[in-house]
Amino acid sequence: MRVLIAGATGVLGRSLLPLLRARGHHVTAMVREPAGAPSADLTVVADALDRDAVRAALLVARPDVVVHQLSALTDRGPLGFEVTARLRTEGTANLLTAAREAGARRIVAQSIAFGTAPVGDPVLTEDAPLYLDAPDEDWARTVQAIAELERLVVGTEGISDVALRYGTLYGPGTWYARDGAIGALVAAGKMRLPETAGGITSFVHVEDAAQAAVLAVESDATGTFNVTDDDPAEGSAWLPEFAAQLGGPTPRTIPADLAGRLLGWFTAYQLTELRGASNDRARLSLDWKPSRPSWRGGMVDDER
Ligand SMILES: NC(=O)c1ccc[n+]([C@@H]2O[C@H](COP(=O)([O-])OP(=O)(O)OC[C@H]3O[C@@H](n4cnc5c(N)ncnc54)[C@H](OP(=O)(O)O)[C@@H]3O)[C@@H](O)[C@H]2O)c1
Known part of the structure; x- marks a missing residue:
């Protein structure tokens, strides 16, 4: 098949591109800057x-x-959220319009597994409501953009759709790499653990995420799929172990009511309220399963 990757230079794009080529697909990399772009069958600039x-x-x-x-x-700041929201709304609309005109029959789009509202079971399915009215402006905008991306993708006539809701990515190049935005904080002992850290994170290794995208490209399944590992974990479990894996100090505990101020809204939310995401649907319909079923023991092995 002829496959175009928009975002071919990214953490996921760089993992996915060689996997697709190894499966015999003709892969076009869509990039903004050809210099340093990964090797592909065709490179287009946009x-x-x-x-x-x-x-x-x-x-x-x-x-x-x-x-x-x-x-x-x-860019972890407000600009990163703002531009990412635009990529999920305007960028998705641009891709869909062009895809239809170019004769594409399928789109596989990247979404997130942690956009659900913090209500109900500790681990939620794709049917759970999204946190469209999150109290943090950046996060509300992020989740609204995800909802719009999924609405656009699912609603485009003539194109079959998949939205892959990736869990929190770890592995080389991600925020959780040793030199990533979160990894570096934790390794330096600058992350704190709220005393009630019952929020649940569903992780996924970047290579497993890329493998799910390969299966989604080749499958006829449609809809939204959580792409997460089998081991959703409370902050009180994963954060100290992540620190230990990095060789960093055990994170100091802080009162829960200071978490927002000391950690920023999203990290405080992640550690205290977030729900996990079940991968049952991806297992069943995409025939995907994580090669790394758990983050335990292996979050930073890649960098050593
Ligand atoms: N799902 C998650 O877990 C999650 C959540 C929050 C954060 N993160 C972090 O975010 C990163 C996610 O990896 P990723 O592969 O999704 O993202 P990424 O590594 O940031 O790659 C994004 C891709 O989008 C491209 N791009 C950005 N703006 C563009 C534009 N206007 N036009 C065309 N292309 C554009 C970039 O191209 P250029 O090379 O031209 O910039 C790049 O190829 C990781 O660092 C991860 O830790 C992930």
Whole structure:
């Protein structure tokens, strides 16, 4: 098949591209800057927020399947959230319009498994409500953008759709790598553990996430799928172990009511309220299972 990856230079895109080529697919990398782009069968240049450029790129590539791995979360600040939200709304709309015109039959888009509202069971399915009214402006905007991405993808006539809701990525190049935004904080002993850290994180290794994208490209299944490991974990469990794996100090405990101020809204929410995400649907319909069923023991082995 002819497959186009939008976001081919990213953490996920770089893992996915060689996997697809090894499966015999003709892979086009859509990039903003050709210098340093990963090796592909074809490279096209477009900013995903430039509708005309995306259209021209897809008309050259003529993909059967478009894979949307766009994000701007290398910048953890408000700008990263803002641009990522635009990539999920405008960027998705641009890709879909161009995909239809170029004759693509399928889109596989990147979403998140941790956008659910913190209500109900500790581990939630894809049917759980999203946290559209989160009290934090950046997070509400992020979740609203996810909802819009999934609505656009599912609603485009003539194109079969998959939204892969990745769990919290770990592995090389991610925020949880030794030199990543979270890994470096934890390794330096700068992360704190709220005394009630019952929020649940569902992790997934970046290579397992990429493998799920390969299966989604090749499958006829449609809908949203959580791509998460088998071991959703409370903050009180994963954070101290992550610190130990990094060789860092055990995170100091702080009163729960100071967590928002000391850690920032999202991290406090992640550690105290977030729900985990079940991967049953991806196992059943995509025939995917994580090669790393648990984050325990292996979150930072890659860097050693
Ligand atoms: N699901 C999660 O767990 C999650 C949640 C929060 C944060 N994160 C972190 O975010 C990163 C996620 O990895 P990722 O592969 O999703 O993202 P990534 O490594 O940031 O890659 C994003 C891709 O999107 C491209 N891109 C950005 N803006 C673009 C634009 N306007 N037009 C065209 N392409 C554009 C980038 O291209 P350029 O090379 O041109 O920039 C890059 O190829 C990791 O660091 C992860 O730890 C992940």
